[in-house]
Amino acid sequence: MRVLLSIIFCLSFFNLNAKDVFVDVLSSYKLQKIQLEFPKGQYTINLDDQDLLRVTSADVILIYSISNKISLFKNAKLIGTYKQLYINSDDADANVKVVFFNKSQKIFYYQDQLYIRTLAAKLQIVNEVELNKYIKGVIESEIGNVKNAELLKVQAVISRTYALKHLDRHKVDGAQLCDMVHCQVYHGKNRFNKEISAAVDSTHYEVIIDSDSNLIEAVFHANCGGLTVNSEDIWSKPRSYLKSVVDTFCITEKQANWTKEIDKQKWISYLNSKSKQTQVPFAFISENRLNFLPSFAVSTKDLRESFNLRSTYFSVEETDDKVILRGRGFGHGVGMCQEGAIRMANLGKKYQEIINFYYCDISIVNND
Ligand SMILES: [Zn+2]
Numbered sequence: 134m135r136v137l138l139s140i141i142f143c144l145s146f147f148n149l150n151a152k153d154v155f156v157d158v159l160s161s162y163k164l165q166k167i168q169l170e171f172p173k174g175q176y177t178i179n180l181d182d183q184d185l186l187r188v189t190s191a192d193v194i195l196i197y198s199i200s201n202k203i204s205l206f207k208n209a210k211l212i213g214t215y216k217q218l219y220i221n222s223d224d225a226d227a228n229v230k231v232v233f234f235n236k237s238q239k240i241f242y243y244q245d246q247l248y249i250r251t252l253a254a255k256l257q258i259v260n261e262v263e264l265n266k267y268i269k270g271v272i273e274s275e276i277g278n279v280k281n282a283e284l285l286k287v288q289a290v291i292s293r294t295y296a297l298k299h300l301d302r303h304k305v306d307g308a309q310l311c312d313m314v315h316c317q318v319y320h321g322k323n324r325f326n327k328e329i330s331a332a333v334d335s336t337h338y339e340v341i342i343d344s345d346s347n348l349i350e351a352v353f354h355a356n357c358g359g360l361t362v363n364s365e366d367i368w369s370k371p372r373s374y375l376k377s378v379v380d381t382f383c384i385t386e387k388q389a390n391w392t393k394e395i396d397k398q399k400w401i402s403y404l405n406s407k408s409k410q411t412q413v414p415f416a417f418i419s420e421n422r423l424n425f426l427p428s429f430a431v432s433t434k435d436l437r438e439s440f441n442l443r444s445t446y447f448s449v450e451e452t453d454d455k456v457i458l459r460g461r462g463f464g465h466g467v468g469m470c471q472e473g474a475i476r477m478a479n480l481g482k483k484y485q486e487i488i489n490f491y492y493c494d495i496s497i498v499n500n501d
């Protein structure tokens with residue numbers, strides 16, 4: 134019970150200065166049985182906060198979820214049945230190898246501490262991990278093979294800001310963040326990309342704050358098509374730092390342009406179903422991103438969703454039986470344009486310059 138209380142205790146007192154995050158990991162699997170190995174570092178396993186079990190690299194631990202309890206075997210010998218386990222090491226480089234079978238064998242490595250309990254008849258694993266170790270894992274999971282140092286620094290500052298901004302998302306699960314795209318994808322320890330570690334370490338604990346000193350919503354998209362969007366044009370709330378900027382860096386990149394043909398009758402019926410106006414727009418050239426079709430009360434955001442368009446930035450051309458949409462960019466268009474940022478980094482721009490280009494009126498501060 135004290136272990137559970139200690140999780141809640143840590144969470145309720147977590148603030149921007151604390152350096153550990155609690156991540157609900159492997160949360161997409163229905164884990165009934167896992168194997169733990171300890172390739173690096175000495176570990177102790179706290180059994181219901183009563184007994185301590187010491188383990189080394191020679192030991193294999195098997196854990197089963199049975200009737201909302203955990204049965205634990207050490208080297209094939211049953212040690213006991215418990216409500217919660219706390220797996221802890223004092224060694225900063227220690228990591229735990231988690232092995233399980235889900236169609237094929239899966240292996241993950243986690244640094245620092247693990248809390249394990251049963252929840253809804255499956256094992257729940259919460260990784261308490263130092264913030265920057267977590268960020269290194271996130272960046273490798275999200276953009277594993279990128280090597281450009283400045284781009285990795287951009288990603289480090291953005292991921293850190295995003296994580297700290299959303300620490301209250303998983304309170305009900307006894308954690309702060311999940312390991313899926315809902316928060317940020319995290320497959321555990323960064324193992325293969327040394328450049329990521331260097332980028333995270335060199336940006337220390339830097340985060341992005343707005344003019345009121347609040348962490349920003351560091352949103353991004355694939356390609357803006359040459360012009361990013363005000364947040365209020367896509368979502369309901371304006372943000373001082375999410376303002377439209379002209380971006381010449383992305384306009385020759387991979388996702389800069391798209392074309393889509395739509396059956397003319399389908400286009401007409403859709404627009405008529407959404408608006409009382411009868412004069413359906415067939416032909417217009419969008420010099421700028423539009424929120425609504427010219428003189429028509431249908432939002433480009435709704436059109437994007439309904440016709441599965443790559444962006445809200447497009448012109449329309451009419452043929453005999455079709456309308457042809459010629460569009461720019463990919464994604465919602467708010468905040469940082471990833472392909473533009475990549476191009477800026479390749480041109481030798483520094484990470485602070487890239488961040489300041491896409492987010493307006495912000496500061497990058499060290500939250501140490
Ligand atoms: Zn989440």
Ligand SMILES: [Zn+2]
Nearest residue numbers: 357380383470
């Ligand atoms: Zn762009």
